[in-house]
Amino acid sequence: MKSRKRKKRKSHQSLVRSGSHVTPPAAQMDRTILMLVLLLVGLGTVMVYSASSAVAASQFGDSAWYLKRHLARVVIGIGIMFILSRARFARVVRLGRPLLLFSFVALIVVLLPGIGGESNGAQRWLSLGPISFQPSELARFALLLWLVDMLVARRNLLDRFQEGFVPIIVPVATVVALIMLEDFSSAVAVALICAGLIALAGARLIHFGAITAAALPLAWIALMGSEYRRARILAFFDGGSDLQGSNYQVWQSLIALGDGGLFGKGLGHSAQKLRFLPEPFNDFIFSIIGEELGFIGAIVVLILILALVLRGFKVARAAGSATGALLAAGISLTIGIYALVNIGVVTSLLPATGLALPFISYGGSSLVISLAGAGLLLSVSRTVDLSVDDPGGRILP
């Protein structure tokens, strides 16, 4: 069995090396991934409605106000997902460089006074005609594409510090720094994703060590440089003594989860969404899931996301091309890290930050970008045959 597997992989690899652009998207996309994504989006939509209806009714007199906007994003996102799932991902990856340049400019433009729209004091928006988006969300997507492209191009030089590692790490660090200016937690997540991806591509760990040692003081300055960030960090390590201040959200999140118990209070019966938990349909939607659907509902969500991440890794491992493998791994990493950080925050394992739960949170750009990523993952999945690779249902790649 083992030998057969290896053989199979070899044949794929040879196909990639033959230089042909991509395996034609003739094969079926992975239904498991599609189902998982649709399940998460569906569950997210239900929960967004449940969590937002009361607030929406009192704010706008329309309990479906947020739901309608969320549904619009879902439709756009799923459309993009299906388009990208049929696209040749290798070509999409090529778009990384121009997209990154564009978002680089956008990131700088939003810093100019009077242009960027501000929401919650941290995240900035940019409007282009009817579309408004967060440059940081676009930037993280563009950076992923560009990074995959670069890693594939330089993969043979990657174990050399000057020729391989530095030319990649410097632009990454620059973009991360720019994202950090408007969204610290997002920047940390992006940095982790990039680091993971570079490591997966084969960079030497000692290079990471050197870079990390150099970056730590800078990270410290960035972390403690902002008054409210410092307050949140200190509040976290203070163990919840300042329940009305910085730790208020997390405290309310814990009450929501704990009050939910094993079976939850039933869909729509959350009390915490009644202004106790700020943004109950956004970053803290997982708390409302835990409150309404209980431990069981929370675990189901956890399982769905983990299954998606591992499935993505499996696609990455089985992918015939380096581009496909790195792309699938990068997208899976993104989903996994965002989810882990989000749940870590709502369960008070991590200091409070503002990361959305992929596919589930009420989303503007975040949901669309996540679905775009899922589209690319599906596109890669067309080039692999997972059913052969994994007859016994092994979970780990």
Place this chain on the structure above:
Amino acid sequence: MIGAPLHSGRLRLLALLFVAGWAICVYRLTDIQLLRSASYHEKARRQHLQEQVLQPRRGEILDREGRLLAVDRLLHTVGVHPKYVTDAAAVARGLTTLVGRTDEEWLAEIADHQGYFYAARRIYLLEEPPPSHELPGGLDITEAYRRTYPQRRMASSVLGYTGIDGVGLEGLELDYDNVLSGRAGRIVQQVDALGASIPGRDAAREEPVSGMDLRLTLDAVIQEVLEEELARGVESSEAAAGIAVALDPETGAILAMAGWPTFDPNAPDDVDPSQRRNRAITDPFEPGSVLKLVTFTAALDAGRYTPADTIDGGNGVIQVVGSEIRDVHAHGRMSLGEVLQFSSNVGTVKIARHVGENRLYRYARDFGFGQVTGLGLPGEASGVLRKLPDWYGPALESLSIGYGISVTALQIAAAYAAVANGGRLLQPWLVDAVRDEKGRWHSAGGTQVVRRVMHEETSLLLRGFLRDAVSGGTGKQARVPGLQIAGKTGTARKAGPSGYEAGQYISSFCGFLPADDPKFLLLVIVDEPANRYYASEVAAPIFASTIQRLICHPQNPLRGFQSSIHQVVERPAPVVPDLRRWPAAEAGKALNQRGLRMRFVGEGHTVLSQEPEPLSQVEEGVVVVLHLEAPGITESVSQVIVPDLRGRSLREAAAEASTLGLVLSVEGSGLVRNQNPRAGTLVNRGTDLRVVAGLNSGSGR
């Protein structure tokens, strides 16, 4: 490794890291959602649920004819939650119709406030409020009862009053508090983080149980006339105080119980606490001659004397241990009846000496002196009747003429009732029936014979003596043409710290009618009359004028024995009632009932002053001029006059502000030193009234 698209070992490591991360999340969720769920559940409960107590309606107090003496009125508190206001115009319109002011003012107020605010607290709304689900969003109305006494001062010392929280503090309100108060209900409501309740999410609701109603033996008409006549008599004799008790001697039921000065139980804090007591039961005094009844009862009942016996008046003076006892006028030899008729002290002392200490003491005790009557009202005094071993000096002689003993008015009334009803001492009673929440009446009182004090024959003889005392003795002033009245006066010198004081008297008259078949008993006591002091000139006229007005009253409460009244007497001149602070409409009704006409001067809802003065006697058909005041403390308007709270306690200030529907905010503690707005300013209900309090009474300001 080179050639593979991915570093597969690292991929596996990453996957393992994720699984580990997930495992930590699952562990954490287990901890929060399963292991510590109970504690979070409790915390959630505490912030999601708000318990609201539903005040029960306190039972009503009615007179024997069902007239309202005390009733709970529904008050409303109107609040606005700006964050929940979706249609500000509708909320403003609602506030204008319910509370008053204008839409524009309310719109401005709504825009001004960030959080919840009261538009008006504890007021009578201008209109019946719509059901809560029809209220515009952001507007809420809560209900609360407020105890009101529609007859105002009437019977206030009997009814008592309640505190700001609706708990009985005095009188029947206190004594029957557990009957009247009912049981509070509660709503457990789900609220959001801003404290607004979530419609349709009541977690639990327990309805309040209304209190039970009391029906008294009191008759509001008798009570009202008696109070007015007592007040007039006390004022005309420039006395310090007055007490009056009316009983049905056959049953022991109390028909009226009055004191003067009195108070308005709607605002009990307006007067000194000492004015709120029920003097008829709380104030024992040395009664004097009115108590000679005991001596005569003992003399006749024990067979020591017959009506045929005569007693020597001894030139109006008799020696007792260390002193002497005198009569006002010297009398010669008198029949037994004449001794009582002329209220001869010398004769009474001689009789008592013949009766002896033992018998006199026993009869005094049997009449109930020295013991509480058992009426049940709080604060009843027993008075003092010294036991035989404690008698020294002229104790026997003193007691025989009503000194050296202290008694309450109610005890005297009960004693005379025994004579009137054939010899049985009855326990006075006040509460006739209790109506439960289903509307069924249950008897709560009735005639209770304490003991037989004398033979019936004795009582018949005494009635004759007492009738003679009115028709031809000291009680002449109590006569009412056409009625046979029996009664006895008493003029007692008041004891001060250094013996009996000159010029300080207690005048009393106790009488009943008709003398041959007594149905109505009335005791009148006037404390420290200043310009005249003989009971015959002070107390007896009050008795007479009360009876006269009662039998001419359109709702003659004495009609039960009208047949025995031989001749219709002249209708007495009407008395102008005290209409100050009355709503104009009710004042009109009250005057109408008395055959008086009226004219309003000024605008407003409340009577500020009146001409002629309250309680003056006028010709029938006279026009009474009522000066109305600008919207003031009337209960249905939206504007109020700011009271002067300086020098008052914060408790009083809070009560006052709440009554007027003003929102009190306090700075400091102690007595109110300063206030804003100033006293006398006309403001809207619901206005903030800020007071600064300090320990210094601030008299310097």
